[in-house]
Amino acid sequence: MSTENIVNLMQDLGRNARKAASDLACVPDAKKVVALSSAATFIRQGCGKILLANQQDIEAAKANGVASAFIDRLFLDKARVEDIAQGLEAVASLPDPVGEVIGDWHRPNGLHIRRVRVPLGVIGVIYESRPNVTTDAGGLCIKSGNAVILRGGTESYNSSAVLAEYLVQGIKEAGLPTSSVQLVPTRDRAAVGEMLSMAEHIDVIIPRGGRSLTERVTRDSRIPVFKHLDGICHVYIDSSADLKKAVDITINAKLRRTGICGAAETLLVHKDTIETVLPEIIEGLITGGCEVRGDTVVQSLDARVRPATEKDWETEYLAPIISIRTVENLDQAIFHIGRYGSDHTESIVTEDEAAVDEFFGRVDSGILLHNASTQFADGGEFGMGAEIGISTGKLHARGPVGVEQLTTYKYLVRGQGQVRP
Numbered sequence: 001m002s003t004e005n006i007v008n009l010m011q012d013l014g015r016n017a018r019k020a021a022s023d024l025a026c027v028p029d030a031k032k033v034v035a036l037s038s039a040a041t042f043i044r045q046g047c048g049k050i051l052l053a054n055q056q057d058i059e060a061a062k063a064n065g066v067a068s069a070f071i072d073r074l075f076l077d078k079a080r081v082e083d084i085a086q087g088l089e090a091v092a093s094l095p096d097p098v099g100e101v102i103g104d105w106h107r108p109n110g111l112h113i114r115r116v117r118v119p120l121g122v123i124g125v126i127y128e129s130r131p132n133v134t135t136d137a138g139g140l141c142i143k144s145g146n147a148v149i150l151r152g153g154t155e156s157y158n159s160s161a162v163l164a165e166y167l168v169q170g171i172k173e174a175g176l177p178t179s180s181v182q183l184v185p186t187r188d189r190a191a192v193g194e195m196l197s198m199a200e201h202i203d204v205i206i207p208r209g210g211r212s213l214t215e216r217v218t219r220d221s222r223i224p225v226f227k228h229l230d231g232i233c234h235v236y237i238d239s240s241a242d243l244k245k246a247v248d249i250t251i252n253a254k255l256r257r258t259g260i261c262g263a264a265e266t267l268l269v270h271k272d273t274i275e276t277v278l279p280e281i282i283e284g285l286i287t288g289g290c291e292v293r294g295d296t297v298v299q300s301l302d303a304r305v306r307p308a309t310e311k312d313w314e315t316e317y318l319a320p321i322i323s324i325r326t327v328e329n330l331d332q333a334i335f336h337i338g339r340y341g342s343d344h345t346e347s348i349v350t351e352d353e354a355a356v357d358e359f360f361g362r363v364d365s366g367i368l369l370h371n372a373s374t375q376f377a378d379g380g381e382f383g384m385g386a387e388i389g390i391s392t393g394k395l396h397a398r399g400p401v402g403v404e405q406l407t408t409y410k411y412l413v414r415g416q417g418q419v420r421p
Helices: 003-024 029-045 046-064 068-074 078-092 133-145 157-173 189-193 213-218 244-253 278-287 296-301 311-316 330-340 353-362
Strands: 102-104 112-119 122-127 147-151 181-183 204-210 232-236 264-270 290-293 321-327 345-349 367-370 405-416
Touching: 003 122, 003 147, 003 181, 003 189, 003 232, 029 046, 029 078, 029 102, 029 133, 029 157, 029 264, 046 078, 046 157, 078 133, 078 157, 122 189, 133 157, 133 204, 147 189, 157 181, 157 311, 204 213, 232 244, 232 330, 244 264, 244 278, 244 345, 264 278, 264 330, 278 290, 278 296, 278 321, 290 296, 296 321, 311 321, 311 330, 321 330, 330 353, 345 353, 353 367
Parallel strands: 122 147, 122 204, 147 181, 232 264, 232 345, 264 321, 290 321, 345 367
Antiparallel strands: 102 112, 112 405
8 A cells, every 4th residue: 555545544534533532532332332232242153254364363373483382362263252242231231421420529719629530532553463452452441431453463353343343233222423443444554653652642541552563652652651661570489488389379470371461471489488388389380381581599499480581671571481580588589579560560479467558658669469469460350351461651641441440530620600819
């Protein structure tokens, strides 16, 4: 497609989205519920078509030598399609954030001031392999009164196209503007560059993918970005950790799904638990098919442990690999997380409430857990229905980005003729 055609295509999408956003801002929640519930029904009915399109994407990805972790994020089966449908229904059932009063007060001069939630406007979402982002993002934007332009990855193009088709059918069923959700209908990468320049049409850009995508969007965008960098997530086993909890949490945090951003990449172990806890954890990880890399102390416990290098502490593997470091105390664990972490998700395993309080107070990540797996770093698990991504920035949105994070607010001020002296 020529440069001129790309520009014209994207500008048309932008104008359509801006008009749709104006209409959506005042839509009653009942219509949004109908749109998302209907879309879920269409997706269930069209499961066969979705899986066929996904198989085309999988075969093309394998032919291109794509890594297995990438294939896992791309893959759909009946259970995952059902999860997509249920995710839309969960979002539909959430309270409508638009119009919520989040501040209400009177001034001495008689003015009545309210702060109320309103949509951001038009959201641009650029994502890579996960086809479910199509419906997660589309559903969340509709519920929060925003129009959305979706630019899916080349690898998930066919799957995303079918899911977007059913989402638009649901929107049409509810009588909402069909341009409320638009999927960029080209694989041409020039569309991304044009999208990042459309400040007159798009209010926020959300990248969902690897570091290279996020860095490019952050560098090139003329539009504010909700960014998600690496998910270098840590589990720290404190001196008072319960053995069973430590083993179960670590293995789940690493191996439940290794290719998601909430998978643990580094395990930090207090020196007092090395002999009691660590051997069983190493055995469980290796038995589960995980490569273990560790410092000299960890290596001395098991000949199968490979040496960890400096690069390991700053690597998001997204694969069955974990690095393990022993630490002298909680302070050293917190220092390690601050130096090598990505402000995403960290977990402490301990029975010491004072240690929990210190960990929660000093570790500066978007999500902190106590005695729970890092794999809970997910908008659905937080009761948000779904998420567009996990924001590792600190402005406006942090952690899972759900319907509330896709709103801003405005002030409504009522008077009785007051003038300012």
